[in-house]
Amino acid sequence: MTKSDITNKYPGFFEDCEIGCFCGWLELIDRTVEKVLSVDPSAKAKQIKEKFGRLRIYASCNKEAYQIILDAEDESQYICEACGTGDSVRLQPGHWLKHYCDDCQNKRYTKGFLESVS
Numbered sequence: 001m002t003k004s005d006i007t008n009k010y011p012g013f014f015e016d017c018e019i020g021c022f023c024g025w026l027e028l029i030d031r032t033v034e035k036v037l038s039v040d041p042s043a044k045a046k047q048i049k050e051k052f053g054r055l056r057i058y059a060s061c062n063k064e065a066y067q068i069i070l071d072a073e074d075e076s077q078y079i080c081e082a083c084g085t086g087d088s089v090r091l092q093p094g095h096w097l098k099h100y101c102d103d104c105q106n107k108r109y110t111k112g113f114l115e116s117v118s
Contacts, residue, residue, distance in 0.1 A: 001026050006033070013037060013059075017045035022117045024084040024104075025055050025076055032057065032072040040065040050081060053097030080104055082117040 006026060007014040010033050019029060029048065036043050036059070043061035050056070055076035057069045080089050082104040092098045092105050100108060107113050 001030065006030050010034075010037065013043060013045050015044060017047060020047070020049040021055060022050070022081040024081045024117065025050075025079060027084055028055065028072055028076060028079055029057070032068060035068045036061060036065040039068065050098075053077065053081075053091055053099050082108075082113075 001023075003019045003023070003026065006019065006029060009030070013033055013036070019026070021029075033045075040062045043059055043065050045057065045059045047058040048056070055073050057073065059065070059069060061069070077091070077099050078089055079086055079099070080101040081099050083101060085101045085103075088102045089099055092100050092108075098108075104113075104117075
């Protein structure tokens with residue numbers, strides 16, 4: 001699944017917004033948008049990004065949809081931002097807060113890593 005797959009799947013939701021995070025959270029974003037639109041078909045994303053090591057979804061939506069978004073943001077801290085695994089994910093030390101699995105943390109500073117997960 002790619003970022004464009006998701007934005008094309010939900011064109012109304014992503015009308016004025018792009019996905020600004022690594023690919024590891026794409027399945028979580030896909031599930032979340034599907035749930036949000038099931039309770040608020042008129043919901044629209046304003047911004048989707050990583051902030052302080054967690055997924056952030058800013059959207060105009062009703063209260064029930066907003067709770068779905070908050071739950072997804074909480075869940076994101078248990079999913080590797082880079083590859084999407086839920087195994088051995090932890091907040092990694094460094095200048096930027098990132099939730100990576102051990103494997104991605106070991107690859108983090110290798111050439112081509114950022115391009116492969118963006």
